[in-house]
Amino acid sequence: MQAVFDGHNDVLLRLWQSEKKGGDAVAEFTNGTEKGHIDLPRARAGGLAGGLCAIYVPSGDLVLPQPEADGSYVTPLSAPLERAPSLDIALEMAAIALRLERAGSWRLCRSMADIDNAMADDEFAAVLHMEGCEAIGADLAALEVFHAAGLRSLGPVWSRHNIFGHGVPFAFPMSPDTGPGLTDAGRELVRECNRLGILIDLSHITEQGFWDVAKLSDQPLVASHSNPHALVPVARNLTDRQLDAIRDSKGLVGLNFAVTMLRADGRENADTPLSDMVRHIDYLVDKLGIDGVAIGSDFDGALIPREIGTAGGLQNLVAALQGAGYGGAELAKLCRENWFRVLRSAWHEDGED
Numbered sequence: 001m002q003a004v005f006d007g008h009n010d011v012l013l014r015l016w017q018s019e020k021k022g023g024d025a026v027a028e029f030t031n032g033t034e035k036g037h038i039d040l041p042r043a044r045a046g047g048l049a050g051g052l053c054a055i056y057v058p059s060g061d062l063v064l065p066q067p068e069a070d071g072s073y074v075t076p077l078s079a080p081l082e083r084a085p086s087l088d089i090a091l092e093m094a095a096i097a098l099r100l101e102r103a104g105s106w107r108l109c110r111s112m113a114d115i116d117n118a119m120a121d122d123e124f125a126a127v128l129h130m131e132g133c134e135a136i137g138a139d140l141a142a143l144e145v146f147h148a149a150g151l152r153s154l155g156p157v158w159s160r161h162n163i164f165g166h167g168v169p170f171a172f173p174m175s176p177d178t179g180p181g182l183t184d185a186g187r188e189l190v191r192e193c194n195r196l197g198i199l200i201d202l203s204h205i206t207e208q209g210f211w212d213v214a215k216l217s218d219q220p221l222v223a224s225h226s227n228p229h230a231l232v233p234v235a236r237n238l239t240d241r242q243l244d245a246i247r248d249s250k251g252l253v254g255l256n257f258a259v260t261m262l263r264a265d266g267r268e269n270a271d272t273p274l275s276d277m278v279r280h281i282d283y284l285v286d287k288l289g290i291d292g293v294a295i296g297s298d299f300d301g302a303l304i305p306r307e308i309g310t311a312g313g314l315q316n317l318v319a320a321l322q323g324a325g326y327g328g329a330e331l332a333k334l335c336r337e338n339w340f341r342v343l344r345s346a347w348h349e350d351g352e353d
Contacts, residue, residue: 002318003119005336006051007254007296008129008203008225011038012093013056014300025096030105037299037310040105043124046314049336050109050118050125052153052224054301055093057086057134059160064170064268071265075170078160081134087142090135094149097128108150112344127343129201129224132158132167138185140192152347153199155224156186157209159236164189165209172266173233176242181208182216190216199346202226203236203256203296210242219346220251225296227253227261228283234261243287250345252338253284254296257304270306274320277305281321281334290330294338 014036015025032041038048059078067073101108106124109115118125128150136142143151157167164186166179182190190213193200200217201224202210214221223246229237238246238253246253256262259272262280284293297304299311307316321331344350 001047001315002331002335003049004047004295004314004318005049005115005125005339006299007294007339008054008131008201008256008301009038009051009297009299010054010056010131010301011036011299012053012096013058014038015096016089016093019096026099026103026105029100030103037297037304039311040124042310042312045312046310047318048124048311048314050106050115051127051297052129053097053126054129054131055090055135055151056131056158056301057081057089059158067172067267071172071267073170073172073266074174077167077169080161083134083137086134090130090146094128094146097126098149100126110150110152111347112340112349115340115343127152129153129155131155131201132160132162132204133164133189134162136189138163138188140189143189143192143196143198147196147198151198152343153201153224154193155201155204156182156189156213158204165212166206167204168206168235170260171235172260174235175207175233176210176229176235176237176239177207178235179206179208181206181210181212187212187216194218197347199343207239207242210245214245214249219249220342221246221249222251222253222342222346223296224254225256225258225298227256227280228287231280231283232261232264232266234266237261240287243284247288247292250292252292252294252342253288254294254339255280255284256302257297257299257308258302259305260303262305268303270303272305274305274307274317277317278320278324282324290333291338291341293334295335
């Protein structure tokens with residue numbers, strides 16, 4: 001079994017939503033559930049050793065439209081969120097992450113040594129990520145606090161605008177060049193992430209925002225859960241020019257399992273074959289090299305192929321990649337080692353074992 005470190009999931013969102021309905025987040029994750037994609041039993045069954053777990057404040061006004069006859073659709077961007085309630089929700093999700101650690105259900109990891117030790121001890125290696133920074137003010141004081149709590153990765157925006165920048169809509173077919181990029185506050189956020197050693201994630205940001213980060217950041221460029229625009233022209237996917245920049249920075253792209261980002265027709269259909277996932281991996285490897293491709297499932301945040309189903313089905317993708325000719329050393333890079341290389345760089349741990 002290939003151990004997998006996943007670059008993006010929304011399990012904290014699912015657990016938070018469950019608690020709002022009276023559920024027990026710790027018990028649900030630890031003992032297992034029929035809900036969603038990730039819990040500890042299914043992670044162990046599928047070889048999911050850990051990943052970047054998103055703090056994401058949901059948009060109540062997001063409604064995905066039915067596609068037109070030709071498959072096209074455009075989802076209006078969600079309205080910007082207010083800072084105070086966003087901070088409350090982000091803190092509640094961070095509290096769930098901390099309670100899971102206290103219960104021994106996972107280990108919150110702040111360094112590669114933490115990840116290595118968690119995996120050696122067969123503990124789920126969770127890294128806190130923030131998907132959209134509505135909880136952080138322009139003074140960035142909250143960033144310091146979240147960093148102290150374990151935040152080691154963030155995406156300045158989700159698919160909506162905030163004080164730091166602009167997000168791309170969910171739309172097909174559409175270019176990611178949909179509007180402005182970083183604001184002045186966003187540029188300060190990038191500089192501070194560079195200083196603190198917080199990975200900057202470029203999934204969801206406009207193409208202009210991508211280039212703004214590329215000019216400012218001293219990190220490898222990373223899109224944790226995005227796919228090639230040349231194969232599926234949704235606004236969330238990456239153009240070849242963006243892929244070239246990621247390659248040149250020694251960054252990576254994590255394959256998103258969302259079927260709307262995998263299928264050539266852009267449809268939301270779980271009967272999406274594993275061959276579509278392999279096709280995207282092949283394209284990314286061709287553009288970025290074997291060192292620039294990883295997994296960013298979007299578990300608990302998207303409809304994924306039925307042949308994967310949940311975290312328990314991850315080895316089905318590994319088997320499909322083996323069948324496509326990827327050997328053991330290549331699979332190790334795709335499944336975890338490429339993420340570890342990039343995290344070491346972003347976290348200022350280059351040269352450490």
